[in-house]
Amino acid sequence: MESGINYTQNTLKTITRKKTSPWLVFLRQWQLYAMILLPVVYILIFAYGPMFGIVVAFKDFSIRRGILGSEWIGFKYFEQFLSTPHFYNLLRNTVVLSLYSLVAGFIMPIILALALNETKNILFKKTVQMVTFFPYFISTVVMVGIILQFLNSNGGFVNNVIKLLGGETINFMGIPSMWRHIYVWSGVWQGMGYGAVIYIAALSGVDPEIIESSIIDGVSRPQRVWYIDIPSILPTVTILLILSIGNIMNVGFEKVYLMQNNLNLDVSEVISTYVYKRGLVNYQYSYSTAVGLFNSVVNFILLIIANAVARRVGESSLW
Amino acid sequence: MAVNENIIRSINVKRRTVNYYTSISDKLYMLLVNIILWSALIVVLIPIIFILASSFSSAEAIAAGRVFLWPVEFNTRGYQLIFKTSAIKFGFRNSVLYTGLGTIINIIMTMLAAYPLSRKDFQGRSFVTVLFSITMFFSGGMIPTYLLIRSLGMIDTVWAMVIPNAMAVWNVIITRTYIQSNIPHELYECASLEGCGDFYYVIRIVVPLAKPIIAVMALLYAVGHWNSYFNAMLYLRSEKLFPLQIILRDILIYNMGLGSPQDVERQMERLYFSYLLKYSTIIVGSLPMMILYPFVQKYFIRGIMIGALKG
Known part of the structure; x- marks a missing residue:
């Protein structure tokens, strides 16, 4: 079957190659080109356009003079960012927050998937999967709303329980040292079920014969998880890990921004929210573009390092 | 093909069950698995139920912190x-x-x-x-x-x-x-x-x-x-x-x-x-x-x- 298709395709190819020039092929495929024209134009304008716009980081940009008319100023804004007193704090907040969410957001779905894979009660398994998957569909705005209400000191669930047990109410969102934990664990709450799906898929692909023979050999359940289940999801884990390391500097701007208040700004200001405030609230376009570019470059370097390490250590890598 | 797999699976399930009841460590292990799943279920459900219950409670009950997982003084004013x-x-x-x-x-x-x-x-x-x-x-x-x-x-x-x-x-x-x-x-x-x-x-x-x-x-x-x-x-x-x-x-x-x-x-x-x-x-x-x-x-x-x- 397969070879048959290849055969016909190959003969077709040789026929076209012999009889027609590339120009004629292009003419014959004009409908395909017409189709892809719109997406290509879209990508050129809305993905490559802003990439060209990065030059404003090296210019003294003003809306009036436009990108081309503005003066070149080189690395002035990069130097300005690196020497601001905020720099160290921003970098630390960004890196700590994303490393923390990376670790927690990575381990919890794996544990959930392994546990779901072990249970024999299909109804229970389906229920757990359905319930834990649901929060993924909640929008960021509503999610932050839920966090604020749940931890509220005026009738929030946690404080109600604390009061019931005779404790003092706590203003969770006002305590800087609590902020990261709230951000990360609410993220786990929302993303755990979604993250588990992909591992469940990988686990269901384990050859039943391997499991059967391991049972015959008297392998215990914990051993089976360690020697069969975990190795079988390892390639998926590696790829996802590389991808998320490449995103380490892209902390979810939307949620961080909504969770900020004056009391927690010391730990909650990250590079992307800083870019937004400087660029679109204070209209310092060039400076904030430079900060954004710095962020992307660090990100890309991290991606390359992660990929190189993964290739050394294991077999899977992105390229 | 599909039938074959099903048969293999059903054999599997039977063997697993046998294995599961024989070993104490496996029993403890299954206990752990169930604890993980139940806590995941409860942790995800509590905030959702709390919000739902509060939305049907009276404003005074919410402010006084009397709402947990069931509406207090049920109403739909909100x-x-x-x-x-x-x-x-x-x-x-x-x-x-x-x-x-x-x-x-x-x-x-x-x-x-x-x-x-x-x-x-x-x-x-x-x-x-x-x-x-x-x-x-x-x-x-x-x-x-x-x-x-x-x-x-x-x-x-x-x-x-x-x-x-x-x-x-x-x-x-x-x-x-x-x-x-x-x-x-x-x-x-x-x-x-x-x-x-x-x-x-x-x-x-x-x-x-x-x-x-x-x-x-x-x-x-x-x-x-x-x-x-x-x-x-x-x-x-x-x-x-x-x-x-x-x-x-x-x-x-x-x-x-x-x-x-x-x-x-x-x-x-x-x-x-x-x-x-x-x-x-x-x-x-x-x-x-x-x-x-x-x-x-x-x-x-x-x-x-x-x-x-x-x-």
Whole structure:
């Protein structure tokens, strides 16, 4: 079957190659080109356009003079960012927050998937999967709303329980040292079920014969998880890990921004929210573009390092 | 084949059961598994039930901290007020518009890109693939994108909500892979021998055969549109264009829309009422997703699987 298709395709190819020039092929495929024209134009304008716009980081940009008319100023804004007193704090907040969410957001779905894979009660398994998957569909705005209400000191669930047990109410969102934990664990709450799906898929692909023979050999359940289940999801884990390391500097701007208040700004200001405030609230376009570019470059370097390490250590890598 | 696998599986289940009851360590292990699953279930459910219970409670009970997982002094005043608020109505209407229009544009663009890329004999295939893939790793960033949208004159128009994210490259790749592996090339050869052009072929053959993946894509895009507030925050200025998420943000996070009554007694009452309002707003804001969830869940999982296995 397969070879048959290849055969016909190959003969077709040789026929076209012999009889027609590339120009004629292009003419014959004009409908395909017409189709892809719109997406290509879209990508050129809305993905490559802003990439060209990065030059404003090296210019003294003003809306009036436009990108081309503005003066070149080189690395002035990069130097300005690196020497601001905020720099160290921003970098630390960004890196700590994303490393923390990376670790927690990575381990919890794996544990959930392994546990779901072990249970024999299909109804229970389906229920757990359905319930834990649901929060993924909640929008960021509503999610932050839920966090604020749940931890509220005026009738929030946690404080109600604390009061019931005779404790003092706590203003969770006002305590800087609590902020990261709230951000990360609410993220786990929302993303755990979604993250588990992909591992469940990988686990269901384990050859039943391997499991059967391991049972015959008297392998215990914990051993089976360690020697069969975990190795079988390892390639998926590696790829996802590389991808998320490449995103380490892209902390979810939307949620961080909504969770900020004056009391927690010391730990909650990250590079992307800083870019937004400087660029679109204070209209310092060039400076904030430079900060954004710095962020992307660090990100890309991290991606390359992660990929190189993964290739050394294991077999899977992105390229 | 399928029957064989089923038999093997049923044998497996039996052996597992036997094994499970014989060993103490396995018993402890299963206990651990059940503890993990039950705690995951409870931890996810508690906040949802709490919000739901509070939204049906009285404002005074909420302020006094008497609400846990069951409504106290049951009433629906919060909901009654929400359905009278015009901002929420307008926001709802705008969100429906952006989601509908945006998703239609998304699907058209995704199909227009995915079909030619699925054709192995398409001349520009590798060039376009590279052109698209690069954008998954590099982007201009927030400010250059904003400046572009601004120079295109899209600020504060409906277009800013649907054009800048008209297509997601990742979704194009998944759709392309689906078409490639599910619609045989011979079908095209036959059709083209009969004189069928590419446009006609896409409309008559590809779209009907790719319905499952189109459904998955429509869901992914639609949920994205419905839940996003970021583009609206960047590009929209006038209130009459605000989508629901911006209205929700103003109520839930910025505590807006309360007014400022003069006398102290009414002020307290209003304050309490604003607590209640937030709970019912959360429920109303996620109601469309809650209703759709049971139906869309399996398509979503399918979408993740295709993306994971083929991507």
